[in-house]
């Protein structure tokens with residue numbers, strides 16, 4: 001376990017935080033969860049770095065997909081799931097295309113995001129999208145400006161989707177309710193206000 005000293009001053013405690021890795025800090029179940037949810041043999045990563053070299057987010061941020069693979073293998077669950085960089089992957093799949101071990105680092109990231117969401121760690125825009133889909137069946141619903149533009153183009157104001165056929169909405173809501181997504185999105189958003 002990381003050595004914790006009582007510095008009283010929180011800022012100083014953070015500055016002098018023990019940065020060494022200890023075996024008890026590792027959760028061996030973490031890599032199993034990542035592999036099960038992501039359906040990829042992440043433990044086969046040998047840290048060649050091709051993924052980070054392919055990543056469009058890496059040159060513009062501190063996000064390093066190779067580090068996340070390493071953290072998954074070492075069971076550093078807390079560190080991986082609480083890292084804000086987890087949400088900088090664009091899911092472009094370049095790393096998955098090029099990994100010499102035939103791994104899908106993208107899907108490992110998706111798995112970690114799933115696990116983070118289960119601990120209420122999730123950006124607000126994902127939760128707002130859940131609310132929009134619950135309400136309208138769309139992540140990006142129609143609006144008055146688009147309705148006017150569609151009319152000008154000779155189209156019907158509403159497309160051939162749940163906007164026009166709202167009778168399909170209860171089915172969508174049933175799926176979302178089954179996973180308690182809306183309930184959790186509402187709760188997390190309310191807590192953050």
Ligand code: SF4
Nearest residue numbers: 045047048049051099
């Ligand atoms: S490209 Fe594949 S093997 Fe290489 S570091 Fe990334 S995940 Fe690991």
Ligand code: SF4
Nearest residue numbers: 055089090092093095
């Ligand atoms: S899928 Fe994500 S991690 Fe992989 S290269 Fe694209 S942005 Fe980077």
